[in-house]
Amino acid sequence: MKAPLSPERFESQAAEALNDTQLQDALQKATGLFAEKRGAAVDACEEWDSLREHARLIKEHTLLHLDEYLENFAAQAEASGVQVHWARDGEEACRVIEDIARNANATRLVKSKSMTTEEIHLNKALQVAEIDPVETDLGEWIIQLAGETPSHIIAPAIHKSKEQIADLFVEKLAIEPTTEVEELAATARKSLRRHFAEADLGVSGVNFAVAETGSILILENEGNARMTTTLPKIHIALMGVEKVIPRFADLAVFLRLLPRSGTGQKITTYQSILTGNPRPSDEEGPNQIHVVILDNGRTGMLAKAVTRQALNCIRCGACLNVCPVYQQVGGHAYGSVYPGPIGAVITPQLTGIEKTSRLPFASSLCGACRDACPVGIDIPELLLHLRAEIISRQSRLSARIAFRMWAWAMVKPWRYSLSTNLARAFPFLLPVGRWKVNRSFPGLAPNSFRKWWKDSS
Amino acid sequence: MRVSLFVSCLVDQVRPEAGISAVKVLKQAGCDVSFPQGQTCCGQPAFNSGHLPEACRVASSFLEVFADAEVIVVPSGSCAAMISHMPSLFAEGSREKELAEAIARKTHEFSSFLVNNLGVQNLGARFAGRVVWHDACHALRDLHIKSGPRRLLAEVEDLELVNWSASDACCGFGGTFAVKHPDISVAILDSKLKELETLGVDAVASGDAGCLMQIEGRLDRQRSSIQGLHLAEILASR
Numbered sequence: 001m002k003a004p005l006s007p008e009r010f011e012s013q014a015a016e017a018l019n020d021t022q023l024q025d026a027l028q029k030a031t032g033l034f035a036e037k038r039g040a041a042v043d044a045c046e047e048w049d050s051l052r053e054h055a056r057l058i059k060e061h062t063l064l065h066l067d068e069y070l071e072n073f074a075a076q077a078e079a080s081g082v083q084v085h086w087a088r089d090g091e092e093a094c095r096v097i098e099d100i101a102r103n104a105n106a107t108r109l110v111k112s113k114s115m116t117t118e119e120i121h122l123n124k125a126l127q128v129a130e131i132d133p134v135e136t137d138l139g140e141w142i143i144q145l146a147g148e149t150p151s152h153i154i155a156p157a158i159h160k161s162k163e164q165i166a167d168l169f170v171e172k173l174a175i176e177p178t179t180e181v182e183e184l185a186a187t188a189r190k191s192l193r194r195h196f197a198e199a200d201l202g203v204s205g206v207n208f209a210v211a212e213t214g215s216i217l218i219l220e221n222e223g224n225a226r227m228t229t230t231l232p233k234i235h236i237a238l239m240g241v242e243k244v245i246p247r248f249a250d251l252a253v254f255l256r257l258l259p260r261s262g263t264g265q266k267i268t269t270y271q272s273i274l275t276g277n278p279r280p281s282d283e284e285g286p287n288q289i290h291v292v293i294l295d296n297g298r299t300g301m302l303a304k305a306v307t308r309q310a311l312n313c314i315r316c317g318a319c320l321n322v323c324p325v326y327q328q329v330g331g332h333a334y335g336s337v338y339p340g341p342i343g344a345v346i347t348p349q350l351t352g353i354e355k356t357s358r359l360p361f362a363s364s365l366c367g368a369c370r371d372a373c374p375v376g377i378d379i380p381e382l383l384l385h386l387r388a389e390i391i392s393r394q395s396r397l398s399a400r401i402a403f404r405m406w407a408w409a410m411v412k413p414w415r416y417s418l419s420t421n422l423a424r425a426f427p428f429l430l431p432v433g434r435w436k437v438n439r440s441f442p443g444l445a446p447n448s449f450r451k452w453w454k455d456s457s
Numbered sequence: 458m459r460v461s462l463f464v465s466c467l468v469d470q471v472r473p474e475a476g477i478s479a480v481k482v483l484k485q486a487g488c489d490v491s492f493p494q495g496q497t498c499c500g501q502p503a504f505n506s507g508h509l510p511e512a513c514r515v516a517s518s519f520l521e522v523f524a525d526a527e528v529i530v531v532p533s534g535s536c537a538a539m540i541s542h543m544p545s546l547f548a549e550g551s552r553e554k555e556l557a558e559a560i561a562r563k564t565h566e567f568s569s570f571l572v573n574n575l576g577v578q579n580l581g582a583r584f585a586g587r588v589v590w591h592d593a594c595h596a597l598r599d600l601h602i603k604s605g606p607r608r609l610l611a612e613v614e615d616l617e618l619v620n621w622s623a624s625d626a627c628c629g630f631g632g633t634f635a636v637k638h639p640d641i642s643v644a645i646l647d648s649k650l651k652e653l654e655t656l657g658v659d660a661v662a663s664g665d666a667g668c669l670m671q672i673e674g675r676l677d678r679q680r681s682s683i684q685g686l687h688l689a690e691i692l693a694s695r
């Protein structure tokens with residue numbers, strides 16, 4: 001049995017990923033394709049930069065008045081018949097959902113794709129409560145069958161090849177071997193249809209929650225979210241506090257940014273706008289609608305501008321696809337629910353830095369994520385901010401001493417010359433051991449530039 | 458124009474020829490070049506590793522050394538970007554913050570200084586060979602340097618600038634990242650270099666000595682004949 005993934009083992013998990021040729025193949029293909037499609041969609045959108053800036057401003061404004069907008073949203077939703085619940089953390093949110101199920105004697109539950117439910121480990125909690133959740137997004141369903149966790153925020157099974165998925169279906173569903181994508185999808189559809197028909201309860205995420213109207217919006221391509229939210233008699237939507245936007249009209253901005261950034265689409269196949277209105281029991285459609293509003297560490301990020309910006313995130317996944325580190329190691333290496341650049345900056349803030357301190361260092365600071373982000377999050381700035389916080393709280397003494405000595409040498413030219421000449425005479429003093437594992441190291445030049453300058457003037 | 462050169466610690470110690478070439482090119486372009494002797498490093502290694510107090514100390518000493526400079530030219534995109542970030546290290550309203558802001562305003566990356574400040578493109582250089590350009594991440598994404606170096610290279614006699622689809626991909630260097638995560642760093646580089654051997658080029662050129670150390674170090678380990686060259690080295694060749 002493999003050890004469970006953990007952000008504390010980033011290095012070994014990354015090493016494993018680098019050695020997995022099948023994973024490498026799947027990753028390069030998928031991230032490359034996503035990034036390419038996104039690039040084309042963005043290039044074709046003339047107003048891209050102004051849309052991004054507009055989105056950033058809306059988010060910034062909303063976050064500065066978050067309490068008001070959330071209350072407005074809750075009031076509007078309640079007025080339309082929705083039952084609103086507030087959850088301080090994941091445990092509370094799971095308990096709210098379990099209680100709703102228990103009160104309705106519901107044991108069969110379908111879910112549409114939601115990273116927030118992953119964040120609170122809802123499936124595990126439900127299983128303990130003897131409720132059987134079935135993922136209905138194709139990727140999520142594959143992951144659930146395989147007993148794994150998503151490795152990408154919009155493409156959870158991105159790490160799997162078609163062949164691996166076919167093998168999984170043969171093993172778990174006893175189908176005839178095939179690698180025809182159509183046949184595999186048909187198998188999934190058949191199996192899922194039964195679950196939809198039988199489910200008592202549907203759990204979904206939320207892409208946007210409109211304060212003005214109390215509506216929630218869900219974007220998707222498979223139609224499973226629409227079924228999840230309309231077939232079972234109870235619908236529960238889980239949203240982080242940052243999902244709220246002020247006005248319906250603001251969607252005009254976000255609906256142009258999100259699909260283009262995520263999959264390179266101009267618009268997703270389905271966009272469900274749900275505004276309460278539970279049906280009488282004898283009519284089709286849910287007769288109970290619940291929205292669970294989750295904090296789970298988010299409001300702790302509101303205080304400072306640098307950390308607050310992470311709450312702009314609309315979970316499009318663009319930063320993952322363009323990240324050179326993610327492209328090489330994939331999502332599981334991070335060992336956190338949210339992988340990639342955005343995962344590296346929100347995980348330590350949501351769960352504390354104790355076990356996640358390696359993540360902000362898993363970046364070359366190339367800035368591709370910042371360029372790709374549709375809501376203007378300066379991820380490198382945040383990475384640097386978190387690095388400084390981690391170093392000030394838990395750096396190893398040896399690292400601290402090394403940087404003290406380095407600074408001592410760098411602030412006076414004579415000390416700098418002394419130490420560089422020492423390193424020239426004794427090259428083993430240079431801390432470059434691991435560089436040489438896979439690259440030649442030029443060593444220090446026999447004569448420095450400053451020596452040349454002195455000699456030639 | 459009177460120009461103070463900040464060569465960066467890496468160029469000073471590991472790749473002095475890039476600094477020497479930069480001096481030649483700047484003189485050729487009519488600048489009066491000086492090298493403030495007190496300079497060492499801009500503090501970037503500590504800044505990027507989260508050791509802010511040390512980054513501050515080194516940045517302060519940088520600011521003292523360059524306080525009186527008219528114009529500062531840096532043959533490195535990442536050091537120039539670091540200098541642009543320096544004000545963030547100091548408290549609001551402090552003398553150092555003001556100084557850092559003033560210095561950030563008069564600091565220019567080498568290629569950008571030639572193209573945008575001096576308005577030169579042809580410096581009479583001659584280099585026979587097929588060359589690809591590597592956009593260093595900080596030059597490209599922090600300083601938005603993209604067309605300048607390409608225009609400079611296009612004017613070099615006998616040089617053929619070859620299109621490289623991976624020219625703006627990260628090389629995996631990232632300063633201490635390259636030592637902390639050597640395997641990921643090189644995996645990133647290898648995926649950038651995948652197509653390189655098929656292009657039949659003689660050299661990879663860039664404006665950052667760090668990226669060049671990474672790229673050359675790998676090419677050398679793979680016994681490739683492709684070499685790494687700093688932009689200044691090409692512009693200074695005859």
Ligand code: SF4
Nearest residue numbers: 313314316317319373
């Ligand atoms: S940080 Fe930006 S690019 Fe990354 S998932 Fe969030 S919105 Fe998308």
